[in-house]
Every structure is written in structure tokens, then in C-alpha cells.
Amino acid sequence: MVLHLLLLALSWAERAAAAEWSEGSERDLVPSLPTVGALDFQLHSGYLPVDAASGRALFYLLAEYEGHEPVDRPLLLWLQGGPGCSSVGLGAFQELGPFLPDFEGENVSTAGLMRNPHSWTLAAHVLFLDSPAFTGFSFSADNTTDRRWGDANVTADHLAALLAFYERHPWLRGQPLFLAGESYAGHYVPLLAAAIFQHNRRHEPDWPIMLEGYALGNPWTDPAHDNAGAVQFWYGEDLISADTYRGLLAACNLSATALWRTEGESGVGGECAKHRDAALAEAGGYQLYGVNAPLCVLRPDGTPQEPQPDWQDLPNPLYDPCSHHRVRAYMRRQDVQEALHAIQPGAQARNWTECDARAISYEVESLLDSMLPVHRANLEAGMRVLIYSGDTDGVVPTLGTRSWVEALGLHPAAPLRTWADKQTGEVAGYVSEYEGGLTFATLHEAGHAAPYFKPSAALQLIQSFLNQEPPGAPAAVS
Numbered sequence: 001m002v003l004h005l006l007l008l009a010l011s012w013a014e015r016a017a018a019a020e021w022s023e024g025s026e027r028d029l030v031p032s033l034p035t036v037g038a039l040d041f042q043l044h045s046g047y048l049p050v051d052a053a054s055g056r057a058l059f060y061l062l063a064e065y066e067g068h069e070p071v072d073r074p075l076l077l078w079l080q081g082g083p084g085c086s087s088v089g090l091g092a093f094q095e096l097g098p099f100l101p102d103f104e105g106e107n108v109s110t111a112g113l114m115r116n117p118h119s120w121t122l123a124a125h126v127l128f129l130d131s132p133a134f135t136g137f138s139f140s141a142d143n144t145t146d147r148r149w150g151d152a153n154v155t156a157d158h159l160a161a162l163l164a165f166y167e168r169h170p171w172l173r174g175q176p177l178f179l180a181g182e183s184y185a186g187h188y189v190p191l192l193a194a195a196i197f198q199h200n201r202r203h204e205p206d207w208p209i210m211l212e213g214y215a216l217g218n219p220w221t222d223p224a225h226d227n228a229g230a231v232q233f234w235y236g237e238d239l240i241s242a243d244t245y246r247g248l249l250a251a252c253n254l255s256a257t258a259l260w261r262t263e264g265e266s267g268v269g270g271e272c273a274k275h276r277d278a279a280l281a282e283a284g285g286y287q288l289y290g291v292n293a294p295l296c297v298l299r300p301d302g303t304p305q306e307p308q309p310d311w312q313d314l315p316n317p318l319y320d321p322c323s324h325h326r327v328r329a330y331m332r333r334q335d336v337q338e339a340l341h342a343i344q345p346g347a348q349a350r351n352w353t354e355c356d357a358r359a360i361s362y363e364v365e366s367l368l369d370s371m372l373p374v375h376r377a378n379l380e381a382g383m384r385v386l387i388y389s390g391d392t393d394g395v396v397p398t399l400g401t402r403s404w405v406e407a408l409g410l411h412p413a414a415p416l417r418t419w420a421d422k423q424t425g426e427v428a429g430y431v432s433e434y435e436g437g438l439t440f441a442t443l444h445e446a447g448h449a450a451p452y453f454k455p456s457a458a459l460q461l462i463q464s465f466l467n468q469e470p471p472g473a474p475a476a477v478s
């Protein structure tokens with residue numbers, strides 16, 4: 001009866017999740033997807049309860065390992081940044097997961113999906129989690145309190161969701177766990193790693209979480225280093241004027257601002273905001289998330305132009321400048337939302353958005369916190385860490401990441417060297433290995449979503465990290 005009353009008080013989405021809470025993993029199985037058909041690998045998705053009192057549940061998608069190694073594979077949890085971007089929508093459907101938007105000759109607003117030939121499921125079981133609540137399909141029955149977030153309570157929800165996930169899929173408790181993410185996951189991931197240590201220590205659970213390490217791509221980590229890297233990159237790449245460059249350096253306290261953040265609290269104000277806005281306007285003709293890639297051509301109403309130009313020189317043949325728009329069109333389909341267990345059969349489709357900074361408000365102190373002490377503590381606790389950086393990203397550029405990695409003060413274990421994509425033999429970037437378990441690697445000609453720009457090299461990089469092998473050496477050239 002109590003449950004019945006609860007269900008009456010909740011909307012369709014909350015009801016769907018409440019029903020999930022009492023069910024096992026079978027119910028989450030996704031046997032097929034619209035435009036793809038029957039799946040030849042195991043895919044599960046649904047809601048994980050994180051707070052029964054407020055009716056908060058996070059949406060997840062588990063794509064099982066598809067490779068051929070006859071050994072147990074690790075579980076890799078992928079967290080997108082934002083705050084407010086969907087790991088499922090971006091990570092699983094247009095970056096490193098089993099699917100990419102199918103764009104060949106298609107109308108952007110009627111897009112489908114295709115399989116990703118460089119999916120990270122060739123290296124691990126990959127779990128995508130939409131967080132915090134009101135990101136992607138994740139929700140809460142409490143739509144006021146649960147829209148305000150900071151690093152501490154987001155981390156608590158990540159841990160709660162992970163524990164709920166292990167309850168739903170207990171067989172994965174036996175596999176090593178790795179965390180990964182990009183952008184604002186530069187906060188989510190090291191903080192979750194620290195919370196997992198505490199969980200294992202404090203609760204001495206029957207099943208300690210078998211966390212071995214984490215990988216971060218273009219991670220927002222420390223405002224002083226990351227902002228300085230961005231300002232230098234914008235000027236060095238000839239994206240902004242000398243006046244704007246000098247204005248930013250003179251007017252902005254780089255330790256106290258999040259220059260990339262244009263919505264919500266960012267610490268950017270006054271003269272600094274003037275120069276930041278000038279910088280974004282001057283650089284506006286470029287794809288700041290990867291300056292070697294073209295922008296999707298939009299109509300005045302903000303919808304993509306049909307057809308798009310016949311793009312030449314894309315970062316890879318499957319790169320799609322309009323991928324966000326295509327995935328949005330796909331994810332808003334009612335049959336897709338039903339197939340993913342995001343809504344109940346027959347329910348009205350939700351107005352899904354890949355990144356919605358306005359749906360939540362995020363504590364500015366968290367945004368401006370430095371993660372360097374957290375990395376140091378995690379390394380001391382024995383974590384293996386891979387920091388990778390797409391070197392054409394203008395949002396969290398390589399320059400800033402290099403600078404904070406050096407500031408950690410670790411001893412180099414080997415001299416800096418180039419590494420190669422084994423498929424092509426070409427240089428894929430450079431790698432610096434440090435004592436104490438940290439590797440820093442660049443992905444040459446890759447942007448913010450580095451695996452989407454250089455999928456073959458990114459897959460090899462994550463594979464080598466999980467397998468504890470150094471990234472491939474390039475062939476000798478004369």
C-alpha cells in the first residue's frame with residue numbers, strides 16, 4: 001500500500017525507476033535498438049537508486065566486453081563532464097562506446113546509430129552513468145533541492161550508484177575496476193577514487209571495491225594551471241588578438257575563475273568577463289573543442305543546415321561535425337527511450353538533451369577547487385593513473401594539463417618519447433612516464449572529446465593502460 005501511494009505521487013519516470021528498484025539485471029537487458037536491430041553483444045540500461053527518500057535515481061548503460069581475449073576483463077566506469085553532460089549520450093553514443101551516430105547521406109534530424117569499430121568495449125566492460133540528477137535521463141522526485149550540486153554530494157551519489165550497480169550486476173564485483181572520464185570528470189574521477197578507498201577502509205565490506213586506477217582526458221583540474229594553458233593556447237594558435245590576450249592576463253585572477261564556463265557561476269566577472277567574452281567571440285569561427293575540426297553549419301534558428309557541406313579533412317573518416325544534433329534526434333525518439341528503459345512502454349518521450357548546464361546549479365567553490373592534492377593522495381595510495389590530452393582542445397588545452405602534471409613533482413621514470421598508432425605506424429602523440437604510477441600522453445590532432453577525434457589511437461592507449469603495457473613505439477624512420 002505504501003508503495004502504491006508512492007507510485008501515485010510520482011510521475012511516469014519516477015514510477016519506472018521505482019519499479020526497477022525491486023528488479024534484477026534481467027529487466028535491464030536491451031536486446032535490440034531502433035535503426036541498429038538485434039545486438040550481438042550484451043547491453044543493459046536502466047535506473048540505479050541513489051536516494052530512496054527523495055526518489056533520486058541515476059541512469060546507467062552497461063556495454064559488456066566484446067573483444068577476444070580469453071581472460072577476465074576489467075570494468076571501466078566512464079563519467080562525462082559538464083557538469084550536466086550525459087555520459088550515455090556523449091560517451092556511449094558518440095565518443096568511445098559501442099555506437100556512433102550514423103550520418104552517411106542522412107538527414108540530421110532523422111539520424112540513426114551505427115556500431116563504433118573502435119569501441120572501448122574491445123578493452124573492457126564499460127559502464128556509463130548519467131550524473132548528477134537531472135543530467136541525461138537521471139532524475140529526482142525532488143526537483144528543487146536535488147538540482148543543486150557540488151563535488152562532495154555528487155561524489156556521494158557516484159559511490160551510491162556504483163554500489164547499486166554491483167547489486168544489480170553482482171558478477172562484476174570480481175573484476176578489477178577502473179574509472180575514466182573527461183573534462184569536468186577531472187573532479188568526479190579522482191574524488192570518487194578517494195571515496196572508494198574510504199569506503200573500503202571504513203566499512204571493511206565483504207566485497208571491497210577492486211579499484212586499480214583511473215584515466216582522464218583533457219581533465220579540468222586546477223584553475224591556475226588550466227586557465228593559463230587556455231589563454232596561452234588561444235593566443236599561440238592565433239585564435240585571439242594580442243589586446244585580448246593581454247587583457248585576459250591583466251584582468252583575470254586565473255586561480256579564481258573557470259574561463260570556459262559561460263553558464264551559471266564561474267567566478268568570471270567585471271573586466272575579466274569582458275575580455276573572456278571578446279576571446280570567445282574572436283575564436284568563435286573555430287571549433288574550440290578541437291580547432292582542427294569544422295563546426296556544424298546551423299540555420300538562424302539553431303537547427304543544422306540540410307545538407308551539411310561535403311566536409312574534407314575531418315579528424316577521422318567517421319567524424320561528424322553535427323554529432324550532437326544527430327544523437328539528440330535519436331535519443332528523443334520514443335521507441336529509443338522505451339528500448340533503453342528510460343521510459344515505460346507507451347509513455348511520452350522525454351525532451352532529452354546531451355548537456356544541460358541550466359538544469360542544475362553547481363557550487364562555484366567546487367568548480368575552482370584544485371585536484372592536485374587529491375591526485376597526490378591517490379597516487380600514494382597506489383592508484384595507477386593515465387592522464388591523456390587531445391592537443392587541439394581549446395577548452396582544457398594540453399599546455400595547462402602538462403603544467404599541472406609537472407607541478408605534481410614526480411620523478412620521470414623514462415625520457416619523454418613519441419608513441420605510435422600500431423594500425424598506421426604514425427606518431428599518435430608523446431608519452432611521459434613518471435615514478436609513482438602516473439603516465440601522461442598526448443593524442444595528436446585530437447580535441448576535447450579525444451577518443452572521438454582519434455578513435456584508433458585512443459583505444460590502443462586505453463588498452464595499453466589497462467594491460468599495464470607501455471604505449472606502442474613508432475617505427476624507425478629515415
Ligand SMILES: *[C@@H]1O[C@H](CO)[C@@H](O)[C@H](O)[C@H]1NC(C)=O
Pocket residue numbers: 107108109110306307
Ligand atoms: C529532415 O527530416 C525532417 C523530419 O523528418 C523533415 O521535416 C525535413 O524536411 C528533412 N529535411 C531534408 C532536407 O530532407
Ligand SMILES: *[C@@H]1O[C@H](CO)[C@@H](O)[C@H](O)[C@H]1NC(C)=O
Pocket residue numbers: 143144
Ligand atoms: C517541479 O515539479 C513541479 C511538479 O511537476 C512543477 O510544477 C515545477 O515547475 C517543477 N520545478 C522545477 C524547478 O522544475
Ligand SMILES: *[C@@H]1O[C@H](CO)[C@@H](O)[C@H](O)[C@H]1NC(C)=O
Pocket residue numbers: 145146147148149150153154363
Ligand atoms: C549539494 O551540495 C551543495 C553545495 O554544498 C548544496 O548547495 C546542495 O544543497 C547539496 N545538494 C544536495 C541534493 O544535497
Ligand SMILES: *[C@@H]1O[C@H](CO)[C@@H](O)[C@H](O)[C@H]1NC(C)=O
Pocket residue numbers: 253254255256
Ligand atoms: C586570486 O584568487 C585566489 C583564490 O581565490 C586568492 O587567494 C588570491 O588572493 C587572488 N589574487 C588576487 C591578486 O586577487
Ligand SMILES: *[C@@H]1O[C@H](CO)[C@@H](O)[C@H](O)[C@H]1NC(C)=O
Pocket residue numbers: 351353356
Ligand atoms: C527541449 O529542451 C530544449 C533545451 O533544453 C529547449 O530549448 C526546448 O524548448 C525543449 N522543448 C520542449 C518541447 O520542451
